[in-house]
Amino acid sequence: MSLDNLRDLYQQVILERYKKPRYRGKTDPVDRYQKGHNPSCGDTIELTVHLNEAGDRIEDVRFEGEGCAIAMASADLMAEAMRGRSVEEALGMIQRFQNMMQGKDEFPHEFRKLNVMQGVSQFPVRIKCATLTWHTLRAALEAATPQPAGFVSNE
Amino acid sequence: MAFTTAKPLAHLVRADFPILQQQINGKPLVYLDNAATSQKPTAVLEALRSYYELDNANVHRGVHTLSSRATDAYEGARDKVAAFVNAASRQEIIYTRNASEAINLVAYAWGMNTLQAGDEIILTVMEHHSNLIPWQFVAQRTGAVLKFVELTETEEFDFEQYLSLLSDKTKLVSVVHVSNTLGCINPVKEITAAAHRYGARVLIDACQSAPHIPLDVQDIDCDWLVASGHKMCAPTGIGFLYGKLALLRAMPPFLGGGEMIADVFLDQATYADLPHKFEAGTPAIAEAIGLGAAIDYLSAIGMDKIANYEHELTAYLFERLAEIPEVRIYGPRPKADGSGRAALASFTAGDVHPHDLSTILDQAGVAIRAGHHCTQPLHRYLKVQSTARASLYFYNTREEIDVFIQALKEAVEFFGTLFG
Ligand SMILES: Cc1ncc(COP(=O)(O)O)c(C=O)c1O
Numbered sequence: 072m073s074l075d076n077l078r079d080l081y082q083q084v085i086l087e088r089y090k091k092p093r094y095r096g097k098t099d100p101v102d103r104y105q106k107g108h109n110p111s112c113g114d115t116i117e118l119t120v121h122l123n124e125a126g127d128r129i130e131d132v133r134f135e136g137e138g139c140a141i142a143m144a145s146a147d148l149m150a151e152a153m154r155g156r157s158v159e160e161a162l163g164m165i166q167r168f169q170n171m172m173q174g175k176d177e178f179p180h181e182f183r184k185l186n187v188m189q190g191v192s193q194f195p196v197r198i199k200c201a202t203l204t205w206h207t208l209r210a211a212l213e214a215a216t217p218q219p220a221g222f223v224s225n226e
Numbered sequence: 227m228a229f230t231t232a233k234p235l236a237h238l239v240r241a242d243f244p245i246l247q248q249q250i251n252g253k254p255l256v257y258l259d260n261a262a263t264s265q266k267p268t269a270v271l272e273a274l275r276s277y278y279e280l281d282n283a284n285v286h287r288g289v290h291t292l293s294s295r296a297t298d299a300y301e302g303a304r305d306k307v308a309a310f311v312n313a314a315s316r317q318e319i320i321y322t323r324n325a326s327e328a329i330n331l332v333a334y335a336w337g338m339n340t341l342q343a344g345d346e347i348i349l350t351v352m353e354h355h356s357n358l359i360p361w362q363f364v365a366q367r368t369g370a371v372l373k374f375v376e377l378t379e380t381e382e383f384d385f386e387q388y389l390s391l392l393s394d395k396t397k398l399v400s401v402v403h404v405s406n407t408l409g410c411i412n413p414v415k416e417i418t419a420a421a422h423r424y425g426a427r428v429l430i431d432a433c434q435s436a437p438h439i440p441l442d443v444q445d446i447d448c449d450w451l452v453a454s455g456h457k458m459c460a461p462t463g464i465g466f467l468y469g470k471l472a473l474l475r476a477m478p479p480f481l482g483g484g485e486m487i488a489d490v491f492l493d494q495a496t497y498a499d500l501p502h503k504f505e506a507g508t509p510a511i512a513e514a515i516g517l518g519a520a521i522d523y524l525s526a527i528g529m530d531k532i533a534n535y536e537h538e539l540t541a542y543l544f545e546r547l548a549e550i551p552e553v554r555i556y557g558p559r560p561k562a563d564g565s566g567r568a569a570l571a572s573f574t575a576g577d578v579h580p581h582d583l584s585t586i587l588d589q590a591g592v593a594i595r596a597g598h599h600c601t602q603p604l605h606r607y608l609k610v611q612s613t614a615r616a617s618l619y620f621y622n623t624r625e626e627i628d629v630f631i632q633a634l635k636e637a638v639e640f641f642g643t644l645f646g
Contacts, residue, residue: 076589077586077589077640081641111597112580112581112596112598112612113597113598113602113612114581138579138581139579140582141581142581197585
């Protein structure tokens with residue numbers, strides 16, 4: 072087996088976050104709640120977001136759900152990177168992450184941990200796994216109400 | 227494991243499948259996703275090519291030579307399907323795009339027009355979405371009620387519970403013959419007999435049986451049976467519905483258009499006789515002819531022989547999977563000779579998510595399915611979010627199972643060591 076290829080995809084950080092996520096759970100309070108779903112594989116993610124009083128800065132993001140190592144690590148790393156970001160900054164990062172999945176961009180030094188997800192771009196069928204949580208966060212941040220109906224589908 | 231001393235079937239047929247002679251990620255392709263779709267032998271590819279090169283014309287619409295040749299080939303393939311499932315008449319075979327369309331045909335033409343509020347439809351928790359959603363539509367529209375057969379301890383069809391669901395309210399029993407996830411073989415003959423005692427109709431989803439074991443609709447005595455060509459060496463875009471003649475006669479048409487008519491006026495029409503009543507518009511002619519060629523190919527090998535060889539593979543697959551303690555297989559165990567279930571295994575492998583597993587195996591050239599295999603309610607019932615599935619066909623070899631097991635072991639180890 073070409074383990075080298077796989078080591079690019081499954082970097083140590085990704086496997087560690089899959090096994091021992093740091094941001095699993097629910098925020099308190101829940102200012103935004105959004106469910107995401109990948110219908111082709113059944114992966115689900117439930118994001119909760121705690122915003123500041125003005126509603127323009129992320130205090131905390133937590134996730135629950137079940138999925139593969141790529142999906143779960145992506146959620147955990149995202150939650151970590153989002154703490155303390157303005158909503159505007161966060162939306163920019165979501166776009167940058169998507170660009171990175173196309174192999175077109177990467178994160179600056181401050182967010183370099185997110186760059187471990189770059190290997191996914193070499194596995195096109197797995198990009199959906201990595202982006203589900205980011206799509207879900209975008210929907211949560213763009214929602215006008217704390218608990219929008221329906222879920223984000225990653226198809 | 228007593229393998230016959232003669233050459234295993236796979237070694238005799240392998241060269242018939244050009245797609246199998248390639249490398250994936252630098253490794254010989256090991257195709258173990260046959261429950262999703264099968265590969266196609268040269269004989270079928272040649273039938274398509276020769277049809278388009280020599281005979282292509284619309285069917286039933288011309289008096290010229292090509293049209294007559296195309297019609298003969300298209301209708302000749304129907305005879306082959308009828309013989310393959312032992313239908314009493316060729317008029318009982320309706321071409322559809324796939325099994326899903328065949329089930330929808332029955333749901334709309336029969337279910338929507340026949341069922342009433344309070345009538346009961348019995349399905350199972352193991353149904354493919356294709357044999358669930360159309361009946362949800364029918365239930366929503368007519369007020370009929372869906373009931374579900376659950377599983378025994380060994381994760382098979384619970385016949386006793388099934389009997390307890392049957393009543394005079396039961397109007398339809400629609401069940402899968404061989405589960406695409408559990409691999410269990412449901413006792414369709416007994417299921418049908420029990421349903422008929424209450425006057426209920428029976429539909430059998432034969433998607434995972436038609437490619438692998440001999441089928442006899444008269445012996446089963448089911449009212450309808452559906453299958454998809456693409457899982458049995460035929461092209462995509464062609465499947466069939468078998469239905470008992472009297473029942474098909476009594477059903478109104480499904481789709482309207484050319485081909486399905488007898489006499490048309492501006493405000494009304496009469497319809498063609500069976501089977502054309504249910505085949506509106508220009509059909510998938512080449513694909514139907516391809517299905518005929520696939521049936522010729524399978525019949526030349528012999529469905530008994532295919533089934534027996536797959537038993538050997540099943541026994542070996544389960545024996546090798548048992549070497550990996552992390553592996554949990556869903557569905558019944560095979561008997562010692564490998565019979566008693568389908569040649570597939572849906573499983574989980576400890577901490578390794580099926581999706582990750584599939585990516586890792588793909589690096590070793592091994593193609594398996596990961597996900598819910600269009601049986602989401604079954605996965606929910608089994609309390610597992612998704613599974614990996616290796617599904618075999620008669621062109622797979624013992625050596626390929628070895629490659630799969632080796633890659634699976636490495637994958638489990640790869641995740642295991644990194645987790646410490
Ligand atoms: C048991 C079963 N039923 C129904 C189907 C649906 O077949 P198709 O998608 O060809 O209509 C499949 C295959 O996916 C199947 O395995």
